Each structure stands twice: as structure tokens, then as C-alpha cells.
Amino acid sequence: MALNKVRQLVSYPHELLFVLLFSFVKNAQKKKKCAISVLILLLLQPIFKEDNKMTKFKDACVLITGGASGIGRIMGRVALEKGAKRLIIWDINEKNIETTIAELKQIGSVVGYKIDISDSEKVVECYRKVRNEQGMVDILINCAGVVFGNETFDKQNITSIEKTMDINATAPMIIALQVLPEMIAQDKGHICNIASAAGMISNPKMSVYAASKWAMIGWSDSVRIELKQMKSNVQITTIAPYFINTGMFDGVRSHIFPILKPEPTVKKIIRAIEKNKTFKGIPFSFHFIRFWQAILPLAVFDFFFGEVVGIFHVMDKFTGRKN
Numbered sequence: 001m002a003l004n005k006v007r008q009l010v011s012y013p014h015e016l017l018f019v020l021l022f023s024f025v026k027n028a029q030k031k032k033k034c035a036i037s038v039l040i041l042l043l044l045q046p047i048f049k050e051d052n053k054m055t056k057f058k059d060a061c062v063l064i065t066g067g068a069s070g071i072g073r074i075m076g077r078v079a080l081e082k083g084a085k086r087l088i089i090w091d092i093n094e095k096n097i098e099t100t101i102a103e104l105k106q107i108g109s110v111v112g113y114k115i116d117i118s119d120s121e122k123v124v125e126c127y128r129k130v131r132n133e134q135g136m137v138d139i140l141i142n143c144a145g146v147v148f149g150n151e152t153f154d155k156q157n158i159t160s161i162e163k164t165m166d167i168n169a170t171a172p173m174i175i176a177l178q179v180l181p182e183m184i185a186q187d188k189g190h191i192c193n194i195a196s197a198a199g200m201i202s203n204p205k206m207s208v209y210a211a212s213k214w215a216m217i218g219w220s221d222s223v224r225i226e227l228k229q230m231k232s233n234v235q236i237t238t239i240a241p242y243f244i245n246t247g248m249f250d251g252v253r254s255h256i257f258p259i260l261k262p263e264p265t266v267k268k269i270i271r272a273i274e275k276n277k278t279f280k281g282i283p284f285s286f287h288f289i290r291f292w293q294a295i296l297p298l299a300v301f302d303f304f305f306g307e308v309v310g311i312f313h314v315m316d317k318f319t320g321r322k323n
């Protein structure tokens with residue numbers, strides 16, 4: 001318990017500690033002492049990091065939705081490299097499941113299930129099958145997601161609205177509902193929900209996608225608090241990345257914030273799971289979005305982030321994956 005507290009402390013983002021330090025500590029002497037403490041924590045970090053690397057995925061049964069493409073596929077590979085006992089892939093794309101299994105079976109035990117997670121009944125049925133065939137899921141990563149078109153909301157259609165909400169927002173809840181009661185009963189397990197920075201900042205031409213990720217963040221973080229109130233050891237991690245170069249958002253142009261690379265992004269997500277992080281924005285600066293929204297007048301926020309940084313135009317040339 002005490003060791004976990006030390007781990008949590010040393011894994012805290014030190015940039016944030018420095019900001020707090022210089023904002024709140026006025027006395028120069030105290031400032032010096034605090035700076036030394038932060039530096040000591042920084043020096044201690046690698047020791048505890050090493051320990052973290054070994055624990056979470058070793059001998060775990062890991063279920064990843066959308067695990068046959070993009071970051072889901074890479075997370076599956078990394079989970080096996082870290083010693084996962086079994087990787088279970090849920091995906092709608094049968095061909096990609098087969099190629100992923102062919103690649104990953106060299107590293108460890110991997111099985112795939114073709115499933116459309118927007119069909120709740122099929123999800124319940126498929127999980128029952130998985131539970132019988134593979135045993136308890138220790139780590140669930142809700143990663144499957146979709147985005148449609150680059151049109152303003154008035155040009156959306158009912159089918160794409162329903163599909164986006166079903167796959168990105170409702171399905172993660174239904175899937176979590178299958179694994180969570182057993183995790184709570186066993187007092188162990190981890191659910192990681194891949195949301196998006198679009199769930200923190202409003203953005204034109206992706207309103208429905210933003211709504212689905214906004215829903216995921218609200219739900220995921222609420223469950224985290226419920227588990228904390230229950231004093232459960234089951235962990236929830238919510239991830240909110242900026243655009244990642246996987247193909248899902250092909251055509252997007254981002255001038256100031258670089259589009260993220262899949263491999264380093266996955267490393268950050270996996271590390272967040274290993275460290276029991278509750279919420280992770282990638283890059284780190286995205287943690288401050290809500291802060292800026294809170295302190296700036298809306299017109300200033302819209303002008304600066306929307307027009308100067310260019311966030312409100314990133315979707316203008318979006319094509320999405322062609323096949």
C-alpha cells in the first residue's frame with residue numbers, strides 16, 4: 001500500500017509539480033526546498049518505473065476491441081511482449097483479425113473473435129463465449145472506434161449518428177458491464193477506455209464523433225469515482241489522444257500540434273495502464289484545455305485555439321481511411 005503511494009507520487013507529471021510550486025509557494029526559501037523535493041522525485045522515477053514495467057501485463061488475459069488495426073493492434077503486440085498470458089482481439093474486420101493473429105502468434109497466445117460491437121446482444125453472447133473459452137479478462141481495452149465524413153451537423157444522417165454513438169459510446173459501456181462485476185468481486189482488473197481529445201474540445205465537422213468521445217470520458221471517469229468510493233482495486237484509465245497517424249483520420253491537417261505517431265502513443269497508453277493513471281491526455285499539454293476554457297472568454301478561446309492554432313479547420317480536408 002505504502003509502496004503504491006510512493007509509486008504514484010514519483011509517477012506524477014513533474015511539469016505539473018513545478019507549475020504548482022511556482023504558482024502557490026511565495027517564500028523563496030520554501031520554493032528552494034520544494035524544488036529540491038521535485039528533483040529528488042525525478043531522480044527516484046526510473047527505479048519505480050522499472051518495477052511498473054514488469055507488473056500489469058505479465059500473465060494477464062487482455063481483451064482489446066478494435067484490436068485488428070491501428071493502435072489497438074500495436075497495443076496487442078506490446079501486451080504480448082510484456083508477457084500477457086493471452087490476447088483476445090474483438091474486431092468487425094475478419095481479414096485484419098487473421099493477419100493480426102498471423103503476426104502476433106509469433107510472440108504469444110492470441111485469439112480473435114469477429115464481432116460488431118454495436119450489436120449489444122451479440123456483445124453479451126460473445127463475452128459469454130470468451131469467458132467460457134478463455135477465462136476471466138484481467139485487462140479490457142475499449143479501443144474500437146469510427147468516424148464518418150467531414151460534414152457539418154445539418155448534413156449528417158441518422159444511420160451515421162446512431163452508428164457513431166453505438167460503437168464509440170454505448171458499446172464500451174456494454175462491454176465493461178460484462179467484465180466489471182467479476183473484476184469487482186475478485187477485487188482486481190483494469191479497464192482502459194480510448195476516448196479522444198475531441199471529447200474535451202468542441203470541433204466543427206466532427207460534432208457527432210466529439211459527442212461520442214465526450215460521452216465516453218464522462219462515463220469512464222464516473223465509473224472510476226464509483227470504484228474509488230467502493231474502495232475497489234479495479235482501475236479505470238481514460239485516454240484522450242490528439243490525432244494519430246493510423247489512417248482513421250487521413251487527410252487531417254494540423255499545423256501547430258504535430259499528428260501523433262502510433263508507436264510512441266501506444267507506449268504512453270500502456271505506461272498509463274501500468275501506472276494506474278486515471279486520465280491521460282496525449283500530448284500532455286491537452287490536459288490544460290479545460291483550464292483555458294475555464295479562464296478565457298469563449299470568443300478569445302475560439303479565436304486562439306480555433307483560428308490561430310487552427311484546431312477548427314483540421315477536418316477541412318479529412319478523407320478518412322479509403323478502404
Ligand SMILES: NC(=O)c1ccc[n+]([C@@H]2O[C@H](COP(=O)([O-])OP(=O)(O)OC[C@H]3O[C@@H](n4cnc5c(N)ncnc54)[C@H](O)[C@@H]3O)[C@@H](O)[C@H]2O)c1
Pocket residue numbers: 065066067068069070071072090091092093096115116117118142143144145146167194195196197240241242243244245246247248249
Ligand atoms: N487515429 C486517431 O487520430 C485517433 C485520435 C484519438 C482517438 N482515437 C481513437 O482511438 C481508437 C483507435 O483508433 P485507430 O486510429 O487505431 O483506428 P483504426 O480505424 O485503425 O482502428 C479501429 C478498429 O475498430 C474496429 N471497429 C470499427 N467498428 C467496429 C465494430 N462495430 N465492431 C468491432 N470493431 C470495430 C475497426 O475494424 C478497426 O480495426 C478509436 O476509438 C479512435 O476513436 C483515434
